[in-house]
Amino acid sequence: MSFIRTLNFSVQLTNKRTHTRSLNGLLRPARWNSNTSFKPPTRSCRSCFKPLPSTLPACPSCWSIYAVPSNISHYQLLEIPEKPNPFSIDLSTLKQRFRKAQVACHPDAWASKDQKYLSVAQTLSSQVNAAYHALSDPLHRATYLLELNGHPIEEADKMEDIEFIGDVMHDIDTIQEAGKEEEAEVREVTDRNDNFIQQVLKDIEERIAQNDWETVKDLVFKLRMARRVQDFSKDWAEKYDRR
Numbered sequence: 163m164s165f166i167r168t169l170n171f172s173v174q175l176t177n178k179r180t181h182t183r184s185l186n187g188l189l190r191p192a193r194w195n196s197n198t199s200f201k202p203p204t205r206s207c208r209s210c211f212k213p214l215p216s217t218l219p220a221c222p223s224c225w226s227i228y229a230v231p232s233n234i235s236h237y238q239l240l241e242i243p244e245k246p247n248p249f250s251i252d253l254s255t256l257k258q259r260f261r262k263a264q265v266a267c268h269p270d271a272w273a274s275k276d277q278k279y280l281s282v283a284q285t286l287s288s289q290v291n292a293a294y295h296a297l298s299d300p301l302h303r304a305t306y307l308l309e310l311n312g313h314p315i316e317e318a319d320k321m322e323d324i325e326f327i328g329d330v331m332h333d334i335d336t337i338q339e340a341g342k343e344e345e346a347e348v349r350e351v352t353d354r355n356d357n358f359i360q361q362v363l364k365d366i367e368e369r370i371a372q373n374d375w376e377t378v379k380d381l382v383f384k385l386r387m388a389r390r391v392q393d394f395s396k397d398w399a400e401k402y403d404r405r
C-alpha cells in the first residue's frame with residue numbers, strides 16, 4: 163500500500179517537472195525590439211536612463227518594458243549571486259528582488275498600456291514566478307541546479323538505495339498507523355527525519371561545491387522522500403495536535 167503511494171509520489175514529481183519544462187518552452191518573450199543580444203539588467207532604463215526599481219527592464223517612469231530571453235537563468239533574472247555556492251543563497255535578498263520584480267512587471271500595471279507591453283509584462287511575470295519558485299525552496303533549487311549543470315533528473319532515473327526506500331516506507335507507515343497514543347513514536351520519526359533533512363541539505367551544499375552532480379542527484383532523491391515523511395508528519399500533527 164505505502165509502496166504504491168511512494169510510487170505515485172515520484173510520478174507526481176516527474177509530471178510537475180515535465181510541466182515546468184513545457185511551460186518554459188512556451189515562455190518565449192515577444193521581441194518586437196530589434197535588440198536581441200541580451201544585456202543583464204543594468205538597473206537603469208535603456209529608454210529614459212532613469213534608475214530601474216527592480217532587476218527587470220521594466221520602467222515605471224517612461225513605461226517602457228523589454229523582454230528577456232527565455233533561457234536566462236533564474237539567478238541572472240533576479241541577480242542572485244551564484245558564487246561562491248549557488249545552493250547557498252541569501253533568502254531575504256531573493257524575496258526582496260522577487261517582490262520588486264513582481265511589482266515592476268505586474269500585468270495589472272501594464273494592462274492599460276499597449277497590448278504588446280502587456281504581453282511582455284505577462285511573460286516577465288511568469289519568468290519571475292518560475293525563478294522564485296525554483297530558488298526559494300532548497301529541494302527545487304537543487305533540482306534546478308542539476309538541470310542547469312547538465313544533469314537533469316530524467317524519468318528513467320530512480321532511487322537505487324533499496325534499504326533507504328524501505329526505511330522511508332516504514333516511517334510513513336508508522337506515522338499513518340499512529341493514533342494520539344503513539345505520539346512519542348511519531349515525534350521520534352519526525353525529529354529523526356528533520357535531522358536527516360538538515361544533514362542532506364548540508365551534504366547537497368558540499369557536493370555542489372565539488373561539482374559532484376551524480377551524488378547531488380542521489381541526495382535530491384533522498385530529500386524528496388524525506389520531505390514526503392515530513393508531509394505525513396504534518397498531516398498527523400494537524401489531525402491530533404488541535405487543542
Ligand SMILES: [Zn+2]
Nearest residue numbers: 207210221224
Ligand atoms: Zn524609462
